[in-house]
Amino acid sequence: MTEPHHPDSTLELDGHSLTLDDVHRLLRGSTTAASIAPASLTRMAEAQALVEQVVEAGKPVYGINTGFGKLASTSIPKADLKQLQRNLVRSHACGVGEPLPLNIVRLIMLLRANSLTQGHSGVRAEVPNLLLAMIERHVTPWVPSQGSVGASGDLAPLSHIAVTLIGEGRAYWQGELIDAGDALKAAGLSPIELGPKEGLALINGTQVIQAIGLDALTRALRLMKLADLSCALTFEALRGNPSAYDARIGRLRPHPGHGLVASNLRAALQGSELHAKSLAEGKVRVQDPYSLRCAPQVHGAARDALNYVSDAMECELNSVTDNPLIFPENGDVISGGNFHGEPLAIPLDVLAIAVSELGSISERRIEQMVNPDLSRLPAFLSTNAGLNSGMMITHVAAAALASENKVHAHPASVDSIPTSANQEDHVSMGVTAALKARSVVANVERILEIELLCARYAMQFHQPTKLGALTQPAFELLAEAVDELKEDRLAYPDMEKVRAQIEREPFRKLLLQLD
Numbered sequence: 028m029t030e031p032h033h034p035d036s037t038l039e040l041d042g043h044s045l046t047l048d049d050v051h052r053l054l055r056g057s058t059t060a061a062s063i064a065p066a067s068l069t070r071m072a073e074a075q076a077l078v079e080q081v082v083e084a085g086k087p088v089y090g091i092n093t094g095f096g097k098l099a100s101t102s103i104p105k106a107d108l109k110q111l112q113r114n115l116v117r118s119h120a121c122g123v124g125e126p127l128p129l130n131i132v133r134l135i136m137l138l139r140a141n142s143l144t145q146g147h148s149g150v151r152a153e154v155p156n157l158l159l160a161m162i163e164r165h166v167t168p169w170v171p172s173q174g175s176v177g178a179s180g181d182l183a184p185l186s187h188i189a190v191t192l193i194g195e196g197r198a199y200w201q202g203e204l205i206d207a208g209d210a211l212k213a214a215g216l217s218p219i220e221l222g223p224k225e226g227l228a229l230i231n232g233t234q235v236i237q238a239i240g241l242d243a244l245t246r247a248l249r250l251m252k253l254a255d256l257s258c259a260l261t262f263e264a265l266r267g268n269p270s271a272y273d274a275r276i277g278r279l280r281p282h283p284g285h286g287l288v289a290s291n292l293r294a295a296l297q298g299s300e301l302h303a304k305s306l307a308e309g310k311v312r313v314q315d316p317y318s319l320r321c322a323p324q325v326h327g328a329a330r331d332a333l334n335y336v337s338d339a340m341e342c343e344l345n346s347v348t349d350n351p352l353i354f355p356e357n358g359d360v361i362s363g364g365n366f367h368g369e370p371l372a373i374p375l376d377v378l379a380i381a382v383s384e385l386g387s388i389s390e391r392r393i394e395q396m397v398n399p400d401l402s403r404l405p406a407f408l409s410t411n412a413g414l415n416s417g418m419m420i421t422h423v424a425a426a427a428l429a430s431e432n433k434v435h436a437h438p439a440s441v442d443s444i445p446t447s448a449n450q451e452d453h454v455s456m457g458v459t460a461a462l463k464a465r466s467v468v469a470n471v472e473r474i475l476e477i478e479l480l481c482a483r484y485a486m487q488f489h490q491p492t493k494l495g496a497l498t499q500p501a502f503e504l505l506a507e508a509v510d511e512l513k514e515d516r517l518a519y520p521d522m523e524k525v526r527a528q529i530e531r532e533p534f535r536k537l538l539l540q541l542d
Contacts, residue, residue, distance in 0.1 A: 038137075041067045042145030042526055045138075045344045047303070047337070050241050059434045061137065061159045062537050063152060070146025072189050075222075078149040080358060082108065082223050089362050090227045091149075095449035097181070113193060113224030119186035120196060121169030127239070129167045129199060134238040135149075136162055136188060139229065142347050148228040149353040149360075153219055155188035157192050158406045165212040169197035169204055170235075176446060177457030179367030180349065181235035184458070188538075189229040190224035194218030223462045233350035235503040236371045237340065239461035243375070244333070246338055247382050248466045250329050250475065252541045253416055253529065254385045255288055259295035259498050260324045261392045264485035265402055268312055269296060271320040283334075284327030291541045292322065295497035310403070318391035325388050328511040339374040368457025372440035379467045383432040387472035389478045390422075390429040394479045396530050399420045400416070408484040408512065418481055419524070425477045428470040435463040480504060484512045497540060504534050 038049060051147040063071075081088045094101035095115060103111050106232030129134075140155035142148070161167070169190040174183035190196035194208035201213075211218055221229075231248045262269070272293050275287040296302065305311050314320060318483035351362040396420045399406040445452040483505040486494075494502055508528035509521045528534055 037061065039064045040137075040141045040159075041482035042143075043345050045141050047241075047245075047341055047344070050134065050344070051245055053137060054130050054245055055241055056130060058475070061429045062161050063140075063155060063159075067146060068152050069143040069193055070355075071144065071150065071152050071325065073148045074149045074353040075151050077353055077355045077358060078222075078224050079359070079494065082360075085114045087266070088351070088360050090231075091224050091360070095227065097450045099379055099450075102176070103241070107417060108223045109220060112221035112223070115193065115194050115226040116186045116189040116193070116221070116230060119182045120190045122183040122187055124171050124173030125237075127170045127172050128242075131134055131238045131242055132167050132170050132188070132239065133162050135170070135185070136168075138237050138344070139185070139188070139232055139233040141345065142232060142234070142245070142349070143228060145345075145347050145351045147347045147354065148349050151222060153227055154192070155230065157216065157219055158188075159196075160216055161191070161211075161214070164216065165200065166191070166207075166210045166214045166216065167199040168207065169199065169205055169432045172239075172462060173458075175235060175458040176395075176444065176451075176454040177233070177236055177261040177372055177459070178366065178454035179447070179451050180231035180232050180366040181233060181368070181458060184446045184457070185232060187231040189221075189226060192229070193218055197412075211284070211525045216471060225294045227348045227513065230365045233343065233346075233348045233368050233371055234456065236368045236375070236455075236457035236461050237343055239465055240336075240371055240375045240378070240460065243338055243378060243461065243465040243468045244336055246472065247333055247336070247378060247464075249327065250382065250385060250468065250471055250536070251333065252291070252538045253475050254326055254329075254471075255291040255322075255390065255541055256295055256497060256501055257389065257475050258319070258326070258392065259292055259480065259495065260290070260482035260501055261396060261478060261485075262296065262298060262299055262319055263356040263494050263498050263502075264404070264489075265319065265395055266301070266310050267315050267316070267319045269302065271315065272296075272323060274335045280325075282331060284330035286327070287330060287542050289323040294541070296495035298493075299495035299498065301387035301489060302495075316391070316395060318388050318395060322388065325384055329381040329385050332377050336374040336378045336381075337372060343371060344456050350380075368455035369440065372455040372457035372460040373438075375457065375464045376440050378435075379432075379460070380436045380438075380465040382471050383429075383436040386425075386429050386432050386467070386474040387469070389474045390425045392421050392480050393425050393474075393481050395419075396485050402490055404485055408488075409480060409515075410513055416513070417483065417512065418518075421477055421480070421518050425474045428474050432467050432470050433468045471495075472526075473522075476522055476529070479529070480509065480521055483509055487511045497537060501534070504531075
């Protein structure tokens, strides 16, 4: 695992101002130095003072001087309240499975700190300050990816972060996984002793669902543009009929995504001499197959779905999601359910479905290119089919990924399993939804890379002809990365070259020209 880059931006957290752009920077590898806004420090101090008043009064208040979950009716003596918080995070640190990537863990920490700064969680400033210092000094907790049901907070994975603050558990330091206490010491930091409610405030939240989901969303939003450009290149390779992209069609069924995608395709194909030549030679079909003709409808529906997902994720960025909530202005401590992950689980299931459809239609366009019964191109884009297999099994790889996505696209949020002796009797399975969505995005990234590779190979069977305004530079960049396919060679290096090329700045700038 690699360490992030050095700081290139500073944030002031107040629980209200975090943006998706801030999230994107952190996920791209930038180290975000952050501090807490002065007004937030005041609000946090007021909420923490109210917690202390509750402790002194001795009246049982959930999460402060009681047990947790089914044990909420058990009162805890004042002398044991710090031990209560230590026991809570220790016992809940029971995650399993592969560890989350470092950039996602760091985002979880930032999101949790931001939520605490609103001043409704009753923690001292030392708690979020230590989270922020760990981010800045590259102390990243080891957090297993499985074990949360997405309600009562992401308890297990967040506990793996919480225990590092008390010097326990494991953390990455300079690329090595070591004891958290040693990692803190090496970074010049000291563990803290959790006070009343502070352990609960650290683990009662949706930030694991959020961070994994934000990673999936960030990548999915870029995939939307990549899918449009990939479709346009395939259109050129298959000598498609652009009439289906006419703006007048979209105006008669005015879903926003449809109009936007059709506009992108027209812009990408504008001025294509290959299309003009195809028209002149009578090689344009009256109607293309749906995978070309209905791209505005399918890609557009996916875009509209992601707008819904973006709105949900953006709302959650500056939300308070622990329990109970502290209202120092009137002395209230109120138990509620803001920790429930359903507001994110359903959108992330939608994300998985929407992005899966991008992969499904892309796989069909690949089939259109490699199947000689469906196009005028050589079988499997091979110059000597039979002796050479060309892209036969590369298409199979895309088909395998598209099929796998059908499993991942089954919604997790429709499931629930009671926990904590039926006290927590309906849960969201939000982390499962987020992990599945992230898997779908990764699969569709690979499918689109295969489509781009096939389109690059398909172009070698057309006489040199200028393509469209964006398809021409896209083809040139792909041809720069991958040589013509004259005979069979190892397939995966070419796929890796496409992957690397679309991550480079020239291709990224090309995608910026699309909406």
